[in-house]
Structure formats: C-alpha cells, structure tokens
Amino acid sequence: MILIVDDRPENLISLQKVLQAHNFEVDTAPSGEEALKKVLKNNYVLIILDVQMPDMDGFEVAEAISGFSKAKDTAIIFLSAVNTEIKFITKGYLSGGLDYITKPVDINILLLKIKTFYRIYEQNRKLNEVQEKLLEEIEFRKEAEHKKDEFISIASHELKTPLTSVKGYIQLLQRSINKDDKVMAQNHLEKASIQLEKLNELIVDLLDISKIESGKLKFNMKTFCAETMVNNTIEMLQQSNPEFTITKLGTIQEMVFGDEMRLEQVVINFITNAIKYAPGTNQINLTVNIKDGKLYLAVKDFGIGIPQEQHHKIFDKFYRVEENSNNFNGLGIGLYICSEIISRHNGKIGVNSVPNEGSEFYFTIPIGADEILAD
Structure with a gap:
C-alpha cells in the first residue's frame, strides 16, 4: 500500500486517482502528524511525501519514520515544488528518502519509479523469505547432525557393553572348563547368552529402523489369535523376569487381523520398558480388550514416570527421557519402531504418565482387514 502525504487536498486527490487507476492501493494523510500516526498503525511499501508542509515538513517526517522499526524498509519519495535546490535534494536523501x-x-516517470520500488520491495520480500527458510533448514541440519552424532555415540556404547561382557564371560568360561567346574x-555360559540376546535386540532395532x-x-498381515499371542508373550517375559508379577486384565475373544510378530514386538517392548523403568517395584498390569471393533492393549508400571512436557516426544526417533538418559541403557529407538508398527496397522499409540507414579503405554488398532488396509 502507498501513503500519500500532502497538506493540499487537490494534490492528494489527483495523485490518489492516478495511482488507483493503475491498480495501486492508496492511503492519504493531510499532515506530517497524521502520517506518523498512520505509519504506526499500517504497513506501507512506499510513502510519497511532500516537502513543504506547515508545522512539520517532509524532512522531519522522514527522520521520524526512520526511527520506527516497523517502517525501516519503507521507501520514501520526496515531492517538492519550492525546495528544488541541490542542498534540499541532498537533505532529502540524508533524511531517509530514496528519491x-x-x-x-511527470506522472509517467513517477509511475515508473513507483513500479520499480514495488518490484524491489517484492524481490526483497522473497529474498527475506528464502533467507528465513534457509536459516530454518540450517538449524534443522544442525539439529539432525547433533542427533546423529549423539545416536552414534549412544549406539557405540550400547553395542560395546554386551560385547565386553560376553568377552569377559567367555574368558571365565574357559577357566572354568580348564578347572573342570561344570556348574x-x-x-x-548363561550370563554370556543373556548378553548376546541384548546384543541381538540392539542389532534387530538398528535393522528395523534402517528398514523404516x-x-x-x-x-x-493375516488373521491370528491375539489372546494366544498376548498370553505367550506374558509367559515368556514372566519366566525371564521372575521378580516381577505381570497381571493380565481382560481377554480377547475375537480374531485380529495384523502382523502377529510385529504386534508381539510392541507388547514385548512395552513390558520390557515397564520392567526397566520401574526399579524397586514388582508389579506390572497388562490390560487388553476389544471395544467398537478395535483392539486396546495397555501396559502399566509403577516406576519413575515421565514428565508431561516430554510425552509428545517419547515416540520420536532417538529420543530418550532427559532425566533418565544417563541412568538406563538403550538406543532411544524402540518406541519409535513401535509407533511405526502401530501406524502401519492404522492405529494409535500413546502414553499416560506421572513422575514417580508410573507410566502406562497403550495402543489401539482396528481388528478387521478392511479398516487396516483402507489406507
């Protein structure tokens, strides 16, 4: 929008009509004081400013406008019939005028100048947009690079830990064999096997995320008995973690359509996380039921919990709860993989948690093939 400032109404009206006839949006001000009020309220691409005005001349108006942060990019063209000497023209440029x-x-020359200023303004606007996007992308590259470096560091540590343990147990195993101490x-051997299983789980997660x-x-995808899958998973994890009691609440009568192995992977992740992040407790509840054609499964622990402000990040790739990242091992990709699995089943995944009161991770998926394959 263009602002015309002139104390003569006939000048305002005539110039306004010419500019509007060339499809420019125009505003007017009959004095310098009125112009300053409008500049504070509105955004202008160009201000056409008469020099010779009572009370506050054009130079004073321009100098005042230059102090407004919101108008610092606004172009100013001075018009003058009286002050045409070089010293006044120089003063106009020193006051912030661009012409x-x-x-x-000559109205044709004025129109050409106005169109040029508009073109420059539009180019600057686009350049600023490009610059802002580039800055955003650079920050995103920096953040991605930081996450990658952090992940490599964590992965190296997590993979090295079970390998070091296995090496140590093999050395002890060799000594025991030499001493003929079978017990x-x-x-x-059992402890080495546990560490190898941990290593295998880490590698499987890394392969899964690469495939994702x-x-x-x-x-x-096929129809399977979810009740059997859940029962077998609980039994397996109960045997390997006898210090915990895993209580199943609810049953599933219907058959479910989906990838049984992948959904079992989600349930295992939920339960193993519940065990890992609930030191000093011994109870885990698994709730399962079917309602409105959807399978609902939730695993609740009574451990350390997660702050509310971190709930929306918990399923992000490589994310680890800040307060616990140094106290518990893991790559920070298990829940991300779970969320991808549930997403592929056209379902939803979430968490309810309160610090020091425990966490409940849950998911819902449609049980029918039509709803899962709809997307």
Whole structure:
C-alpha cells in the first residue's frame, strides 16, 4: 500500500486517482502528524511525501519514520515544488528518502519509479523469505547432525557393553572348563547368552529402523489369535523376569487381523520398558480388550514416570527421557519402531504418565482387514 502525504487536498486527490487507476492501493494523510500516526498503525511499501508542509515538513517526517522499526524498509519519495535546490535534494536523501522529485511531476516517470520500488520491495520480500527458510533448514541440519552424532555415540556404547561382557564371560568360561567346574561354566555360559540376546535386540532395532527409513519394513498381515499371542508373550517375559508379577486384565475373544510378530514386538517392548523403568517395584498390569471393533492393549508400571512436557516426544526417533538418559541403557529407538508398527496397522499409540507414579503405554488398532488396509 502507498501513503500519500500532502497538506493540499487537490494534490492528494489527483495523485490518489492516478495511482488507483493503475491498480495501486492508496492511503492519504493531510499532515506530517497524521502520517506518523498512520505509519504506526499500517504497513506501507512506499510513502510519497511532500516537502513543504506547515508545522512539520517532509524532512522531519522522514527522520521520524526512520526511527520506527516497523517502517525501516519503507521507501520514501520526496515531492517538492519550492525546495528544488541541490542542498534540499541532498537533505532529502540524508533524511531517509530514496528519491527526490521536483514539481511539476511527470506522472509517467513517477509511475515508473513507483513500479520499480514495488518490484524491489517484492524481490526483497522473497529474498527475506528464502533467507528465513534457509536459516530454518540450517538449524534443522544442525539439529539432525547433533542427533546423529549423539545416536552414534549412544549406539557405540550400547553395542560395546554386551560385547565386553560376553568377552569377559567367555574368558571365565574357559577357566572354568580348564578347572573342570561344570556348574560355574554353565553359570558363565548363561550370563554370556543373556548378553548376546541384548546384543541381538540392539542389532534387530538398528535393522528395523534402517528398514523404516528406506520404506522396506515388511509386514505379514493375516488373521491370528491375539489372546494366544498376548498370553505367550506374558509367559515368556514372566519366566525371564521372575521378580516381577505381570497381571493380565481382560481377554480377547475375537480374531485380529495384523502382523502377529510385529504386534508381539510392541507388547514385548512395552513390558520390557515397564520392567526397566520401574526399579524397586514388582508389579506390572497388562490390560487388553476389544471395544467398537478395535483392539486396546495397555501396559502399566509403577516406576519413575515421565514428565508431561516430554510425552509428545517419547515416540520420536532417538529420543530418550532427559532425566533418565544417563541412568538406563538403550538406543532411544524402540518406541519409535513401535509407533511405526502401530501406524502401519492404522492405529494409535500413546502414553499416560506421572513422575514417580508410573507410566502406562497403550495402543489401539482396528481388528478387521478392511479398516487396516483402507489406507
């Protein structure tokens, strides 16, 4: 929008009509004081400013406008019929004007200048937009690079830990064999097997996330008995974690359509996380039921919990709860993989948690093939 400032009504009206005839949006002000009020309220691309005005001349208005942060990019063209000497033209440029035109005005030249200023304004606006987007992208590259470096550091540590343990147990196993101590040898072998299983889980997670990134994570969708899958998962984890009591609440009578192995992977992740992040407790509740054609499954622990402000990040790739990242091992990708699995089942995943009161992770998925394959 263009602001015309002139104390003569006939000048305002005539110039306004000419500019409007060329499809410019125009506003007017009959004095310098009125112009300053309008500049504070509105955004203008260009101000056409008469120099010779009572009370406050054009130079004073321009100097005042230059102090307004919101108008710092606004172009000013001075118009003058009286002050046409070089010293006044110089003063106009020093006051912040980008051009100084003497009257009588050649309207065609004025229109060309206005169109040029508009073109420059539009180019600057686009350049600023590009610059802002580039800055955003640079910050996103920096953040991604930081996350990548952090992940590599964590992954290296997490993979090295079980390898070091396995190496140590193999050395102890060799000594026990040399001493013909079968009981101790069996004990070391079992502990080495546990560490190898941890290593295997880490590698599987890394392979899964690689497949997710490349769009190659395969799903074997078919109808299966979810009740059996849940019961078998609980039994397996109960045997390997006898210090915990895993209580199942609810049953599933209906058959479910989906990838049984992948959904079992989600349930295992929920339960193992509940065990890991609930030290000093011994109770885990798994609730399962079917309502309105959807399978609902939730695993609740009574452990350390998660602050509310971190709930929306918990399923992000590589995210680890800040307060616990140094106290518990893990790559920060298990829940991200779970969320991808549930998403592929056209379902929803979430968490309810209160610090020091425990966490409940849950998901819902449609049980029918039509709803899952709809997308």
